[in-house]
Amino acid sequence: MSRSTALPPWLAHALRAQRGPVPWSAVTRGALAAGPLLLAAVLAGRTSLGVVAAIAAMLAGINDRPGSRRVSVERLGVPALAGAAGLLVGTYAGQQLGAVPLTLLLTVLGLVAGGMSAVGPVASGAGTQLLVAAAIGAGMPLPEPGRLRALAFLAGAGWLLALRLALPTPGALAGDYRFDGERAAVAEVYDAVAALLDAAGTDRATARRAALTAALDHAQDALTGPRLRRCASSSAERRLHAQYAAALPLAEAATALAWAGESVCERAADGPRRLAAAVRDNTHTGPLPAPDLAHARLRSRGGIPMVPALRALDDALLHAAEAFDRAGGTRRQYPHRPEHHHRHEHRLHTRPRDARALLRIALGTGGREYGLRVALCLGASAAIAQALHHARWYGQHQHWYWLPVTAVFLVKPDLGPLASRVLCRAAGTVLGALVFAALAAVLPRPAGLVALVAVSGALIPVAIRHFAALTAVVTVLVLALVMVGGEPQASVSRIGETLLACAIVLIVGHLPMPGERGGGVRARLAAAGGAAHAYLVHVLNDSGDRTGRWALRREAYRTLAEARTAIALAAAELPALARHTEGTDAVAAVLERLVDTTTACAVHLDDTGGLTPDHTRRLDELLAELERERGRWGRLGLPAPRTGTPAAA
DSSP states (O other): OOTTTOOOHHHHHHHOOOOOOOOHHHHHHHHTTHHHHHHHHHHTTOHHHHHHHHHHHHHHHHHOOSSOHHHHHHHHHHHHHHHHHHHHHHHHHHHHOOHHHHHHHHHHHHHHHHHHHTTOHHHHHHHHHHHHHHHHHHHSOOSSOHHHHHHHHHHHHHHHHHHHHHSOOTTTTSSOGGGHHHHHHHHHHHHHHHHHHHHTTSTTHHHHHHHHHHHHHHHHHHHSSOOSSSSOOSHHHHHHHHHHHHHHHHHHHHHHHHHHTOOOOGGGGHHHHHHHHHHHHTOOOOOOOOOOHHHHHHHHTTTOOOHHHHHHHHHHHHHHHHHHHHHHTOOOOOSOOOTTOOSOTTOOOOOOOOHHHHHHHHHSHHHHHHHHHHHHHHHHHHHHHHHHHHTTTTTTOOOTTHHHHHHHHHTOGGGOOHHHHHHHHHHHHHHHHHHHHHHHTTSOTTHHHHHHHHHHHHHHHHHTTSHHHHHHHHHHHHHHHHHHTTOOOOHHHHHHHHHHHHHHHHHHHTSOOSSOSOHHHHHHHHHHHHHHHHHHHHHHHTOOOHHHHHHHHHHHHHHHHHHHHHHHHHHTSOHHHHGGGTTHHHHHHHHHHHHHHHHHHHHHHHHHSSOOHHHHHHHHHHHHHHHHTHHHHHHHTOOOOOTTSGGGO
16 A cells, blocks of 8 residues: 555554454353353343353453463453452442442542553453443442352353363363463464574564564463462473573574574574474474584674574574473483573573562553543543433433443553544444344344353454454343343443443543653653663673573563554554654664664673674664663653663673
8 A cells, every 4th residue: 555545543553453263262261151151140040140240251251362371360360359349349339329429439440440550461451340340330230239249240250260271272182281371382482483583684583573572471471370389380380481491592592693684594493493393292302403603604704793693592402402301301412511501490580570569650650641541531431421320311221330331441552542442442332232233133032142142252252353343242242131131122322322432532532631641651661771771781791690681681572562562552543642652663663773782792792701893883873872862761751871881891
């Protein structure tokens, strides 16, 4: 598409959908979650509790993403606990408070939950379910007391979590099925290393390095979920930890080779691919090819120091093969064993954040800005909904809570740019309401509606790839639950309330706020700048602490990836909002080149004990470029780059 006919970023984002194979295991869990729970409650004569449990299962299904079983405990369990607490608070508040105090309470909850959502994806899910459940508890007319509602909510989410832990997945046939998610994640790291080696010296190298960062982040998350014991408790888990640790020096060497800008021989990527297959199939590695050092020496005469990086790749492959065999219970002799490799193979090279650090994030610029917007959106929508409800605009319907619930989902920035979210939400709601109206006219009640809930639950893992599709499926599911609960068909009012919520969120999204706009982007870029600086100082001081270096490198690349995601979303906003973060992508690009160069320096220092003129020249250029951006760094709240570090050593 030519530049003149290109779609605006917000519209292009709204039309973009994720691709990939159908997650059949998640589809199966979705089919067995909300529908069967509702059916059991109807048969037991406790339909209202079944509706609450089905809502909880639906919300848990939205959070049910690919990953390890251990991570799913946190990803599904923490938001479910927050949702149960919100339902309990909302129920008693709705019974005891009038319209104005209730609106103020929901506004305060929005401020707290919004700030908490800035901490990370799990906290964002918890904040969302807290607010959604609080609004439902305050407005949904149910005969049961708050305690029973909260227990039903926990039972619904707990049932989906139990299915997630118990049911096998397609990768469960190799080894211990409990760790199939971890095994797939670690294998993807080795595949990403191979892809980066293939792309070295081409214009695809930057994208492949970003894919390697994403794979490492995913594997790290998969292996560091909640546990009862501090260390891995089974041989299968210890083996996976050792295989992940062995991938870190490979990733470091591959990044250094990509930084050099020269292609490597084709067989260099064969070793990581064989390691990926060994992880995925839970087998031995077999013989691994070594890189062609003689070929690299010829390339190095052109001024690009490739030999140290290829030697590091060779050493890392040998160490990986040895680590795989040792974890698998076999021992083989290798031509040489590098002295520097790790006694800390089972550490995951993470930098855990304590409660104080999490609180700083929630109270930082990003948390404050998002908290204020959530509070304003939720408070305004609750106030308007209460006014319309008491004016009997709803007629015989009692679901005034739909308006604030819709606003909560619309105000979430991790679902896309604001204009894209509004457009997708409106289109999805209209489509879902029309589909449900047609189905409700022909389906038997309640059996047909219960079946519709089960089908909708099964479609959520597929529909989640696009916000409009997800909205359509959730609309059908929620309208079916409302009718099973005894209320009349409500498609028309659902459309009206959604359009009203879209207008509220659009207006609040463009209101001026205290402080500088784009606080979320600035906070993530500040974290990335601090992590890059800490990594650079550690490498140039040459402390010999490789475990600490890899932890700092992982932190630098992870925070950069998070900053890049936030910057891309901000750039896809309407021009009135996107202008507040203009230029941040350039700063992020400089930081990425700095971290890549630091990684190349680390590999070269390991091999030779010093840096070449090319390394020091590139470091000086990057630090000078950051110095020229000092004005922008100040506006972003980042520490000014310090050229006094041992960069020229």
